[in-house]
Amino acid sequence: QVQLVESGGGSVQAGGSLRLSCAASGYTFSRNTWFRQAPGKEREGVASIQTWIGGRTYYGGSVEGRFTISQDTAKNTVYLQMNSLKPEDTAMYYCAAANGWYGGNWYEPSRYNYWGQGTQVTVSS
16 A cells, blocks of 8 residues: 655754654655645645656755755655754644656645645744
8 A cells, every 4th residue: 555654743942953754655656745734824845856866856945945855765765854943834744745747836735646644843932
């Protein structure tokens, strides 16, 4: 069966760091993307990586320079290293995957076939 399982969320003070993991099983995906959603707000694309050769990455403007997405293809796992966390980063973080990619916007949730259950990140001031 196809599954995405996130882990690594938690509570941290502003300026701290967390590393999220998304373990995928059952399929080889074309793209993996981290989304987040805070209460009362729309789901927001955080970072994305193409899983084919090259591994090009993309970032939302609010996290550029602070977050880094990476992958370990041998483990079928993608990571999100989050540094210099701010209270506005507080959200539920979701891993999403697509089994085919033909271009277009990486940050549109409707383009993804599979989703993890989410992991909560809370940043206090």
